[in-house]
Amino acid sequence: MSSTSIGLVLLGAPLMAFFVALVVFRKNHLAAMMTVLLSGAATCASAVFLLATKGGTPAEQASRAWIHAGGTSIEFGILLDGKTLIMGTVVSVITLCVQVYSLSYMSHDPGRGRFFAFLALFEWAMLSFVYSPSLMQTFVFWELVGLSSFFLIGFWYRKPSAIAAAKKAFIMTRIGDVGLFIGLILLFQTAHTLDIQTLNTMSVATGNFDSGRIELITLLLFVGIVGKSAQFPLHTWLPDAMEGPTPVSALLHSATMVAAGVFLFARFHPLFMQAELTLTVVLCVATFTAVLSSTMAMVASDMKRVFAYSSISQLGFMLMGLGAGSLFAGYFHLTTHAIFKALLFLCAGAFIHEYGTNDTVAIGRAGARKLRVITLGLIIGGGALAGFPLLAGFFSKELIIHSLHDKPLFLAGAYLASFMTAYYTFRVIFLVVFPNQDSAVQVEEPPADSHDDHHSSSLPLHAPILLLTVGAIAVGWFGDSIASVLGLVAYHPSLPEMAPAIGVALGGILIAWFDFGRKSAPQTGFISKLAPLHTLFKNGWYLDVIYKKLFVGAAQAVAGLLFGTENHVLDKASDMLGQGTLTIGETTGKAQSGRLPLYIGLAALCFSGAIIALGLEMMR
Amino acid sequence: MTLEGALLLGLMLFSLGLYAVLARRNLIGILIGIELMLNAANINFLAFNYFIPTDPAVAQIIVLVVIGLAAAEAAIALAIILKLYRQRNSVDVDAMQLLRSTGAEASNE
Amino acid sequence: MSSDSQASEGEVYSLNMGPQHPSMHGVLRLLLDLRGEEVIRAKPVIGYSHRAHEKMAENRNTLQFLPNTSRVDYLSGMIYNLGYCQAIEKLLGIDVPERAIYIRVIVNELNRIASHLLWFGTFLLDLGGITPFLYSFDDREEILDILDQVTGSRLTYCYGRFGGVTWDVDETFLTRATAFLARIRERLHMYKQLVTDNVILRERCTGVGVVSEALAKSYGVTGPSLRASGVAYDVRKAEPYGGYDRFDFEVPVLHEGDTMARFHIRIREIEESCKIIEQAIEAIPEGEILPKKMPKRFKLPEGEYYFAVESARGHFGMYIVGDGSDIPVKLKLRTPSFSNLSAMPETLAGTMLADTIAIVGSIDVVMPEIDR
Amino acid sequence: MSSYAQLALLLGLGIALGAMPLVLPLLIGPRYKGKDTESTYECGVDPVGSSWLRFGIGFYVFALIFVAFEVDILYLFPIALVYEDFGWRGFVEIALFLSILSLAVVYAWRKGVFHWAK
């Protein structure tokens, strides 16, 4: 099979799944099965691509012209290089896992036909985005990813909070998209090509682009990334996106949506490398985000919310790695994170589903550790997240920290974030594994949507979790292969180099043990002793409130000003202007008679004239 | 029978159709004109294919497709005409001027 | 599903059904307001065969009016004729000999069967089935022959006399009547197979033209049409006359009130009539057919009197005002078709054109009876 | 003379042959003309209103569906002639075609077009 036909399967199958599921969405079971099957096909296709590629093979591109406009043809197709191969595989595998998981998780939701349709759309958009060979395709599917995530977050559309969250996600990412769009247009204007490979090649050769221009473009692109990958200050949508069904969260936080931003960065890595200023901004934002969101994660009681904040901080990590110049580090972390974060969310979903509450403490008390498989998944995934040695996250995080070794300020931030990550992750683990029934901790959250039936033992629920657990253990060891596929050389930090990071991580775990794990632990966490800080963290640094005050207040102030001006200055002027316009409009409007025959007649007359002219011309 | 003859016939039918489209006030009359124009085009397709053929069956298929589209078009157009009639109690194209410029005095009333 | 149904579109137009229409019974004229196939309003227009029977009654003596009665309803003329006799007899206190009573019952029921058979044929003709019409007319012909043999007329009988009947019947008549009963039972079986079990007929009739019990009562619908709407009212049972209380028969009742129910009721009434005739033939005594002593002039006593019989179409009543002379001051005929037809405008509204024909056919109207 | 021309000619001759017997009555038929001889028949009374009426839309919907339907079906004739050469592929195409066609019936059915409200 040629790569074109495999590519057709890869991108066609999810789209077909979308349409099939859309058509039969009232037949929930059928829609679900079709989606899973077709998604499986796509996964196979991506796996075939990946396995057929030996390290460092030159990029292959297969595309068909989509639109011809002027001298440029916009192409639709697939680009096969290291980045797309890895990311595509991760996306398809994780989507498949989530879909299988959803078979059980959503089995009693009356709208799950629709749900699977949107999942398929999401997958299609993300895959098309990842494999995109051109700027246009990238942008279109970037937006489509946003749109489908909007559908999925707002899936339970009768729930006002879900709608609000969906809107929030959509609007906040839209803010970033404006930047991205301008950036892409500028890029096209500068480079006169839409082809990503050409662009990257061009950008590597110095002198092709004006450096100020590059910095502007990359900064604008980064604005888009900030929106999509939920970096400060546009990160607040991501925790709220928990309102969607848990499988959606799993997908959103691991391989799709948020990963799109990081992937875009990696996609244009050569370009970014040309812009010093942008890299510094990236590092600043990423580090700040990583620390900031970790603090929030430390106090969040909702299990999903903890993981959501951790996603933000891990995305910060990735961007730190990328911003520091290490494509491999950032990309590797993107891969590992996708796997263990999906695992964590699926586990969290299983708990929530089983016990009908989002609260970690309540879940622990309800005896969550009896669900052995899921608890195991939680521990492994959590370990990987915390950077527990020899698990997946450990390797990638080490690489990122290593890549920052010559930037002490950011290195310190990384250590801090890493410490907090370990702490809050194991906080969750300990709360689940060693619940303390007597502790004074209040269960804060009301029970989530109650689920009367329990499916926790079913195969579709367990299989993805087990698979991902294995992945979370194993993927870390494949750093070399990933590097070779990317066409890079893997870097292995030596043990002394790793020691501080290991220490920080273990320290975090230790403190978590002290706070939550050991017998008669208070299970409140040390932050709560610093009440103001706790409140601050708990409320997400009041960022939402600030945004509201800031933007709404500003808008109101501006409005007031405008109102005054309008009333006293512009009114008269506009009256005169309006009158004038009306007069002009009335005069010209007479031509706009609404008489169809007149229009046609005029057109026909002109056409006839042209033909007569042509005929006379031919006569000569 | 020559190519020119067939083309001329097509042209005549097209002109007649054009006349109907322009002169008729009844929407169905206009539709009749459009059908005539479509068929004029069909004649041209077949005539060209008959006299200076490049690909044997392609004109027939084009005409078949055009006929099919004409059927679809007629169905929809007549449905719209009927709908218009029900809402406005007229099929006079001159009465269909919702989008016309109404002028200031009209909007003030 | 189709609240905005396509049938509710289009122009409302008026259409005359009758008086000269192939399927209108007699000269009934229905002025229909239609929208497409749907009947919006149906207005019966009557009076095309008005003969002023009631006025005639005020201008001649009771005996002279006797031949008029069977012209009022030419399809069950015998019942009207004998019913009028019974009314006068009751007024004047004339005793009817036993044999005459039985003869009257036999000819009455034969006439009822004939009427129903004619209805059966024409009704199916309205539905487009032509052949049953000829079959049922064949059967009816036999009855007409039998009655012709004893009365001398085929349609507008004047067989009744005050106090009895004109001519005695002979053995031939009784044998033929018995033979006819066997024949009609066999034929009814065939009709059931051919007609009643036909899926098209059932599709056309079931649920069509439902006359509710309340509607029927409010318009004074009587006869089979009333009994199809669930009211077990039959003058023969409710106020027995002419010796009907001696016979064992049932009054069939159905509750659907639709065309199919009216169809079934009439078929079953034919069977019941057969039962009555059978019993009457068996029990008919020998003897006189007219009382020995008869008044010369039938002077009506002063006062108002009402007497009713069950005709093939329902409650036929005679309201007589006498002033001591033999010419009634007033003789008002209460005819069932008139009341039955009055219920039609309400029943027909909202049906389809084809159903209108079927429904009007199913209530079995006779126009002279309405116009009188 | 091609068979098409023959058919066209037959069509024309058919009209001519049909017109012939219409001439005969003019020659041999009576020519009575009374007051109502040429009036429109409406059961013996004067017609109420015009006879050129707008009838219900129900008929029209059927005509609309029919047009599209007939076109669809007629396309199958050339296909039917070569169907066998295409084997399974032909079947798939025809099945697809017919199922799309059936969707129209199903849609109309579900929308109650075939339900003639009384």
Next chain:
Amino acid sequence: MPQTLTQLLDGSVLAMPIAAGLIMGMLTVNVLMLVWAERKVSAWIQMRMGPTEVGPFGLLQTLADMLKLISKQLITPSNVDKPLYHLAPLLAFAPVVAAVALFPFSESTILVQNDYGLLFVFAFGGIAVIAIFMAGWGSNNKYALLGAIRSVAQNISYEVPLILSALSVVLVVNAMGPTLSSGDGVVAINGLDLSHIVMTQDQQGIWFVVLQPIAAIIYFISALAETNRAPFDIPEAESELVAGFHTEYSGMRFSLFFFAEYTNMLIVSMLAVVLFFGGWDGPVLPGPAWFFLKSYAVIFVMMWVRWTFPRLRFDQLMTFCWKVLIPLSILNLLATAFVIAVL
């Protein structure tokens, strides 16, 4: 190959007029016979005698009726739409004359040999629909207009299952033998050619009624509706619409409609014979004899049905077509295609 009339007459200029005359003669005899048969069949079914007076067994009764109709005055109501009113009977009449010419009465007897005979038969039916409309509209009579609208709606609706069932047969024909050997050698078979349909049945030794029983039933029902025969005689339901679209037609104008109607019966029966009953195929007797015998047998069944059943209501009729016949015929077509693909 079948011998066409033109060949017989050696390309004479008069070939077509002679053919038209022949067809007219044949059709006139046919209509006279059919009307007589209808009267007799209805009489037998209704246990009576039918016409007996004019000619042996009343055979000439219809002829007498025809003479009466010819001698009747042609009344044109005063407020008709004259062009349409006058044209309608002719337009109803002409296509049936042309359609009859397409049928192969035997292997060598066919008036006009055409590759697309089947489609032409349908196309001529389409013209008849227009004629009915003209008659209904032109008459300026409510019964006529209502009858015409009913008739057209019915005709177009039932055309769909009719064509679909014929299509199944075409599929079978083309699948059975891509080639056909006849006197002139081997020719490619064309399922739209009426003679080829018959020849295929002849050569395969099987009538398509066996292979396509559902299509045959659908065809027969639709044919009843197409010819406005009971129980689908709603357009002319005399109990409602007096006489349907030809209410205002009298004398010979009515006769032309009447003629067309009975010829239509013959045409659908002949088409049924061609499609399902092996055409001229039969032992001993010559081809045309078999052909007409079979056709009249089909007509007899149609008459039988007419005199047995009551009439459907209009909505029931349409519902029956769209909810039962059309889905069924589509399924039948699919099944046919499937079986052919499997084999």
Next chain:
Amino acid sequence: MSLHFAIAAVVSLVGALLAVTQANILHAVFGLAIALVGVAGVFFTLDSPFVAIMEVLIYVGGIAVTMIFAVMLSSVSNPKERESAGRRLLAALVAVAFFVGGALVIAHADFGPGKKLPPSAWGLEQVGRDLLGRFNLAFETLSIVLLLAIVGAIVIVRKESAMPANADEEAS
């Protein structure tokens, strides 16, 4: 062949003239039917009998019938409304201009040498083969188009929208 073509052309022109000049819109529809029968005749002379039959079946048997229904449903009350002379004159002018231009082009265009293909290449089998083969997308698409036409027609005809009947009057 030329004679046949001429006859068919005359029929179609006469029909078309009727179709565009008849004041009574119903007569115009019948004129259209005649014109299309003529066009079908032209198709026959151009060796495309199947297309010709389709033309008759679909246009005459289908579209014309639907149009007549539409006329009956909409224009019955005033079928004989004639347009003003000025309007007709203007329309005629435009049409004639178009015709003149087109005729000039036809008269002076060089279409190159004509050649004939063997009749088998024109056959219905070829059409069928192409419909199933290289033009199968057109074939299937057409079914979807017609499906949509049916659905659209039903939707348009059946659903009453909220638009007031006299929206125009309200504006003025």
